[in-house]
Amino acid sequence: MGSLLPIMLLMMAGILVMTSLTGRKERKKHAALMAGLGKKDKVRAAGGIIGTIVELKNDEVLLETDRASNTRIRVARSSISSIIESKSTPASEPKSEEVLQIPEDK
Secondary structure: OOOHHHHHHHHHHHHHHHHHHHHHHHHHHHHHHHHOOOOOOEEEEHHHOEEEEEEEOOOEEEEEEEOOOOEEEEEEHHHEEEEEEOOOOOOOOOOOOOOOOOOOOO
16 A cells, blocks of 8 residues: 555646646647737637627727628637638648648558
């Protein structure tokens, strides 16, 4: 029983380190997403709201969800979960949601 305690403590420490590294990686990814926001980008916000950015402020974003009826929604900037289509990047660059396939050598 005495030798089981150090093993359990090492396992718990390993799990703690793994979860903190994963959280840090996600925060960096989200910070890069927030820095890359620009007007006319088509984005997805929390709750599945999809719209085009009309106005950017420090902590708010004004999204146009329907152009015909001029429907606009003001959401918190941190609620933006992904950029669907960016008008500021050239079409030749891969977007953050695209996965690049690397062929394997056989």
